Amino acid sequence: DVMRGEETQIAGFLAENQTYSGTLCLPGTHTKWVALQDGRIERFRTFMTGETFALLSKHSVLRHGLSADDLDSTAFAEAAEHSFNAPEALTADLFGVRAAGLVADLGPAQASGRLSGLLIGAELAAVSRDFDLGNTALLGSDKIAGAYRSALTHLGHASRQLDAETITLKGLTLAYSFYEPEHS
Template sequence: MTQDRFEPALISLVSEWLGDGLTTVLACGMVGARQGWQEAPYRAVPCAPVAAGDTVKVETQDPRLDVRIIAGLSQAAPADVMRGEEVQIAGFLSQQPDFEGVLLLPGTHSKHVELVDGHVQRFATHMTGEHFNLICAHSILKHSVAEGDHDPVAFADGVQIGRAGNALKRLFSIRAEGLVGQSDPVAARSKLSGMLIGAELADLDPKRPTMVIGSGALCDLYLAALLQIGVDAAARDGGDLVRAGLTKLYLTEQA
């Protein structure tokens, strides 16, 4: 999307809500990336997930719009970045301000976020979702996997392999199982998913409070894998938390 297409796209979504006066629009996520509408900075952790004033104002053609893009978060070492999840984290903390532990935000680029005293202490991005799609679509394993009903037994088998640190070295077995014996491509896909999710979760400490932010089938997979490895986790809806985080920031900026 070229930069001049963001404003018409936004107006087509929110025009019903625009009055005669100025309407503040708070935006977060990849809209603030270099290839987004306007680049927003990163704030370096450790820090609160969002901060009043740390937004970038976007110049708009329409005088009714006051668009601000929220800064992302960055980490120097290991190098890491996030855009958008920081608002979900702020939304979560607005509801559970005393939570200390790990937030897990599954997705194409899954985030593990350590919260201490209302601040993001450190975080790590795992390319699990992208990696899974890449292997299913482009690797030789594409001949060995097929979409279909989730297979919980094959998934659990995969989680076990992944948490033991064997995801990479056992990838090819997904193909070989179909060559040396019988293999169900639908089960193989669940197993591959379990292997990559198990690898992602291998380092989690079962003694630390852990919360999954997300919803739907992917969130359920993570909850099942966490249960299997002994991490007692609950889930919060990611959409709800984005709205809670945006609202919190808006009210703070108005105050």
């Protein structure tokens, strides 16, 4: 596994939470999960959930029934819970999104909500084995971070959402403070 920039956000978070023990979630195209113990990184893992959503919604048979703009929150929550409890059925459940659009009048916003919920629910099921979801800080202020927070809340896990831009600037400021330019 690798980090390419996320360590700056982690440093920014730790600047104000130096002894934090819990989980950080950095949602995005490649979502990072980081276990911290007393302000130290114990482990991290990356999930391609955002990229998978983009690929399925733009380049698969599912693209025909999805909304590009709307996501039904009820369909999202139900699908996240279902997938969290039965992640082994993910690929069958994904095709179920298409089937429900054909035979059960599943609307585009509901289909988008279901697709997102299935993917995030399966990710949370995998994460729950190695990370404490009961104490999660989400570093992000966009729709994606909101979706993770919604899924965690629906599954009964406490989380807080922090502005990623502010955290990143703190991390960059911290990195700069350690930089000493060479003198000629």
